[in-house]
Amino acid sequence: MSNDSRSAAEAKRLEQLWSGEFGNAYIERNRTAGEHRAAFWAATLAAFPVQRILEVGCNLGGNLQHIASQLPPEQVYGIDINQQALLELHRLVPGVNALYSPARELPFRDRWFDLVFTMGVLIHQPETTLPLVMAEIVRCSRRYVLCGEYYAEQTTEISYRGEHAALFKRDYGRIYQELFPDLQLRQTGLLGRDEGWDDVTYWLFEKP
Numbered sequence: 753m754s755n756d757s758r759s760a761a762e763a764k765r766l767e768q769l770w771s772g773e774f775g776n777a778y779i780e781r782n783r784t785a786g787e788h789r790a791a792f793w794a795a796t797l798a799a800f801p802v803q804r805i806l807e808v809g810c811n812l813g814g815n816l817q818h819i820a821s822q823l824p825p826e827q828v829y830g831i832d833i834n835q836q837a838l839l840e841l842h843r844l845v846p847g848v849n850a851l852y853s854p855a856r857e858l859p860f861r862d863r864w865f866d867l868v869f870t871m872g873v874l875i876h877q878p879e880t881t882l883p884l885v886m887a888e889i890v891r892c893s894r895r896y897v898l899c900g901e902y903y904a905e906q907t908t909e910i911s912y913r914g915e916h917a918a919l920f921k922r923d924y925g926r927i928y929q930e931l932f933p934d935l936q937l938r939q940t941g942l943l944g945r946d947e948g949w950d951d952v953t954y955w956l957f958e959k960p
Contacts, residue, residue: 762917763881767833767854769915770876775834779812786814788948793818800896800938800956802866803827808855808889809873813841813848820845829865831858855885860892869898872952875919879907882922883931890932893959897935899924900943900954925955934960 769775793815805823810816810830820828825847832838833854841850853859855873868889877885890897902910904921912919929935935957943949 762878763854763856766876766878766918769918771833771835774913774915776836779834779837779840782814783812785950786812786817786948788946789815790818790821792943792947792949794822796898796956797822800867802896804865804867805829806831806858806860806865806868806892808858808868808870808885809876810841810850811837813845813850815869815871816841816848817845820848829860831855856881856888858888858892862891863894865892866894867896867898868893869896869900871900871954872902872950874899874901874924875921877920878917879920882927886928886931890928890935890959895959896938897928897957897959898954899928900949900952902951903953925953928955928957932957936960 804827805819806829807815808831810832813830816828816830825845829849829851830841831851831853833852835852838850838852841848851859874882874885901924902921903923905923908921909917910919910921925937925940937955938958939956941954943952943954945951
């Protein structure tokens with residue numbers, strides 16, 4: 753099997769995992785995960801004003817519910833590969849654009865959004881397709897790229913509910929800057945459990 757074939761097979765394995773019962777169970781465990789994130793999004797959107805936003809891997813809308821209170825819902829987009837999550841997002845956050853799509857093939861034209869972001873999604877990308885997902889995110893952004901993910905200096909696989917190669921800690925900020933050296937870091941920090949997050953590090957970049 754060629755490297756490209758192995759990359760595609762691994763990406764499809766994880767996409768099938770998250771689109772099925774494993775992903776549905778994640779939804780149930782995280783129904784209230786976004787309840788305390790309003791302050792972060794209010795501060796971020798005040799400091800970095802935007803008009804149109806995309807979240808890659810939006811799940812139930814734990815982030816989009818707060819963003820849609822700051823922006824017109826029709827300017828708020830989310831993609832996911834779990835159909836149950838998308839159906840519930842439509843119900844929970846009326847008016848937002850909730851679409852099915854894998855992260856490695858975003859169905860949007862170049863520079864369509866002012867901000868494209870992930871929160872706890874890059875950690876589930878295999879080594880083989882992580883650069884492709886990051887490239888799609890950068891391609892679709894006109895100005896800002898944001899990610900909030902588990903941090904480690906070196907790529908570290910973490911056992912995740914019995915699944916192999918399904919969660920990785922990495923230095924995602926460094927990887928973005930290595931792949932896209934024109935990105936300029938505007939803000940970084942830690943988001944703790946008291947703020948509605950699972951102890952993640954975030955990086956916000958601006959495109960030139």
